[in-house]
Amino acid sequence: MHAAHGGSRGPDPDVTDVVVVGNGALGLSLALVLARRGQHVALVGEPHRPWAGSAAAGAMLGCFGEITTSLLASEYGRAKLELGVRATRLWPDWLDALAEETGGDGIRTADGTTVVLNTVGIPEIDDASFAAMRAELVRRSEPFEDVDPSDIDWLDSDPLHRALKAVHIPGEHAVNATALMERLEAAFVKAGGVLAPELAVGVEHTGDRVTGVTLASGRTLTAGQVVLAAGARTQDLLDRLPAGPRIPRLVSGYGVSLLVATQDGTAPRSVLRTPNRSFACGLHIVPRGDGQVYVGATNIVSAEPHGSADVRDVVFLLECAHRQIRRNIWDSKVSKVQVGNRPVSVDGFPLVGQGGMDGLWIMTGTYRDGLHLSPLLAQEMAGRILGESDGTGSGLEDFTPVRPPLRAWTREQIVDVAVDHAIAIGYEQNWRIPVDWHGWIENDLRPATARWAEETDPEFTPTPELLFHSRLAPGLAKLLREYYAVTRQHWPV
Secondary structure, three states: OOOOOOOOOOOOOOEEEEEEEOOOHHHHHHHHHHHHOOOOEEEEOOOOOOOEOHHHOOOEEOOHHHOOHHHHOOHHHHHHHHHHHHHHHHHHHHHHHHHHHHOOOOOEEEOOEEEEEEOOOOHHHHHHHHHHHHHHHHHOOOOOEEEOHHHOOOOEOOHHHOEEEEEEEOOOEEEOHHHHHHHHHHHHHHOOOEEEOOOEEEEEEEOOEEEEEEEOOOOEEEEEEEEEOOHHHHHHHHOOOOOHHHOOOEEEEEEEEEEEEOOOOOOOOOEEEOOOOOOOOOOEEEEEEOOEEEEEOOOEEEOOOOOOOOHHHHHHHHHHHHHHOEHHHHHOEEEEEEEEEEEEEOOOOOEEEEOOOEOEEEEEOOOOOHHHHHHHHHHHHHHHHOOOOOOOOOOOHHHOOOOOOOOOOOHHHHHHHHHHHHHHHHHHOOOOOOOOHHHHHHHHHHHHHHHHHHHHOOOOOOOHHHHHHHOOOHHHHHHHHHHHHHHHHHOOO
């Protein structure tokens, strides 16, 4: 293992110890930890963060509200949950340190999270995941409170979309994502870090050893260690590296969120959210202060990141928010439409660790959990880069980037989950069909989805959302088939 040289400061500003590519929550957090440790760090990324998931995030600091039965059904999912639990415990000290270094008011916007089970979802997803979340809280002796939905301040849903049960989790807060990025960047610069406000277009290397990064302007940053933490755009850089084909491909979880100035100038005290459903992260309302709320978020898996919102996603979010959470949102004002791209690996799990070349590190593929995991992953990765740890015992061993696709579920399980979520989309979009048509649709959809899985690859099966969306997107289907063909060359089945 090659450690970065401690705190070298040469006369050339383009020669550094570590270059971190990506200025979202993960890249900023790692760069800050390394700069605090005396490393000469350059952070690469355009200031307006195009395509970044962090820029459009609700910034919920929790993991129990994200629990699904699918997550708990595999050892990899349970390992990911453990990372989330550990990260939750780091956030109070992480925020305190940022406040001390940068000053200013606190950036926490929500007092806990209230998870609502309503009449919109389907039992196979919503009821099952709500029960699994509550059981996990009990098993771990985590604080929570069962709440009568009629007692939830600010909840005023349409009667046909009313809440049935609710759980309040007092330890799962939220922060203002924009303010967090500003604090992290300010603390990084104060610690001696250098900003390179450009797009990275290539990783320089000599043989199997990386030597730096090339920027869009043609400028080259030289470094002994290079970290790729550029979210979904990391794939563009991996495609140009010898190690790239041995790493699960990244695609984009394109999502839309909204900032809404409420009609009556009020907001809930806590996060209000539903269980994850419809291949997405559940409907969630996050208070943002000054009578504004964050409404999120959609999730469409696509081969390439999106830079703007589709009208249907904006309409869908507003429909969900005013029907399921508060009716007078319909009379409120949309302050901002936000677009982000979550980095999704084809097997659905993070890519964190050495990147298959000397001096190359990868920290991405975190899907919906990157911002929440950022303090934990930054500390773990910094320890490895500095040669203080080999990652043993970190809980990240299974998520090493150079790997064949992880097989968390059987093909039959993936098909079942894909069909359930596809049906759930219809109910969340308020479809009106004869009662017996549900069964007909499901009976046709299940064998069709199984056939599509076989056509995609006879051995490997993508995650449920990738399997579903690839039927509708030829580019995504082509990407999957090509990836699995290359995978067989490097990781014989």
